[in-house]
Amino acid sequence: MPVPVKRKIVEVLEGKTVAPPPLWLMRQAGRYLPEYRATRQQAGGFLDLCYTPDLAVEVTLQPIRRYSFDAAILFSDILVIPDALDRKVRFAPGEGPQMDPIDETGIYSLKADGTLQHLSPVLETVKRLRQELPAETALLGFCGAPWTVATYMIAGHGTPDQAPARLFGYRNRKALEHLLMFLAEISADYLVAQIDAGADAVQIFDSWAGVLGEAEFEAFAVKPVARMIEIVRGKRPNAKIIAFAKGAGMNLRHYRQKTGADAIGLDWSVPLSFAAELQKDGPVQGNLDPMRVVAGGQSLDDGIDAILQVLGNGPLIFNLGHGITPEADPDNVARLVKRVRGIA
Numbered sequence: 001m002p003v004p005v006k007r008k009i010v011e012v013l014e015g016k017t018v019a020p021p022p023l024w025l026m027r028q029a030g031r032y033l034p035e036y037r038a039t040r041q042q043a044g045g046f047l048d049l050c051y052t053p054d055l056a057v058e059v060t061l062q063p064i065r066r067y068s069f070d071a072a073i074l075f076s077d078i079l080v081i082p083d084a085l086d087r088k089v090r091f092a093p094g095e096g097p098q099m100d101p102i103d104e105t106g107i108y109s110l111k112a113d114g115t116l117q118h119l120s121p122v123l124e125t126v127k128r129l130r131q132e133l134p135a136e137t138a139l140l141g142f143c144g145a146p147w148t149v150a151t152y153m154i155a156g157h158g159t160p161d162q163a164p165a166r167l168f169g170y171r172n173r174k175a176l177e178h179l180l181m182f183l184a185e186i187s188a189d190y191l192v193a194q195i196d197a198g199a200d201a202v203q204i205f206d207s208w209a210g211v212l213g214e215a216e217f218e219a220f221a222v223k224p225v226a227r228m229i230e231i232v233r234g235k236r237p238n239a240k241i242i243a244f245a246k247g248a249g250m251n252l253r254h255y256r257q258k259t260g261a262d263a264i265g266l267d268w269s270v271p272l273s274f275a276a277e278l279q280k281d282g283p284v285q286g287n288l289d290p291m292r293v294v295a296g297g298q299s300l301d302d303g304i305d306a307i308l309q310v311l312g313n314g315p316l317i318f319n320l321g322h323g324i325t326p327e328a329d330p331d332n333v334a335r336l337v338k339r340v341r342g343i344a
Helices: 008-013 034-043 046-050 053-067 080-084 104-109 120-132 146-155 163-171 173-197 214-235 249-259 272-279 290-295 297-311 330-340
Strands: 071-073 090-092 096-098 138-144 201-206 241-245 263-265 284-288 316-320
Touching (some): 008 138, 008 201, 034 053, 046 090, 053 071, 053 120, 053 330, 104 173, 120 173, 138 173, 146 163, 146 173, 163 173, 163 214, 173 201, 173 214, 201 214, 214 241, 214 249, 241 249, 249 263, 249 272, 297 316, 297 330
Parallel strands (some): 071 138, 201 241, 263 284
């Protein structure tokens, strides 16, 4: 009987220090790769790409073939949840995601029936990825955090500071809290389904956590994510979970303990001295500025070296502080991988 492979990222999520640290990049399957752009054209619409397992598997594997990252992350989008809730999500070229905005009446009318059935093509992608990935490569699933997903549902699109959702929260506190807990429940079930399909770990993306004040962060970011993790762990006690609250700053000090996450993702604005303090309590992930990958050269090397020097002697998953940008040169990504691994 074959001996199970211990994947490096799972080891870090268990609290171990691995040298060199395992790495993957947020949005590693994306527009900076010519092969992704070709597959994207083949798919037609963006959601068609997310819901077509053949194509979603292909774009997930593309950066693994190029760079042998230590993890592949499912190619999908955080807005498949509102799409499954019939909010008519659409991705207009050059305009970002749009959907039918929801009001208080709509919030209380939401039904979870059929959500996982709608998302079955995504779960099929996870299952096939685990079969096709190298044995040593971890597979990460993900979803959006309730607050971030809610901001799009309320406004119907993204805004610079998600003011519509913040204002809605001040005017309709109970309705927002109802929406957040509803999203927590169905998102947790979605993560459990991804784990059952073969994901080694999952990440919760709270991309708009940084627009919240201290009290709102506790109510709208911490509480719903804690509920999600409670549900997931209640069903799958050994689940490994990364929580990424972009822009949360000092609110991250007790975020791990309050949510129950195994690791916390750090954006590039988090000082490394503060990151080192957070690492004393457990694994951290991050946090290279994506612009350094665009710049390349010495700027890239210096950013990598600083992170490794400060965080490399503890449990670290090397990553960017947010998603890689379309302007990034694939050769700079290759340089990053080699430097993190001590090859160059």
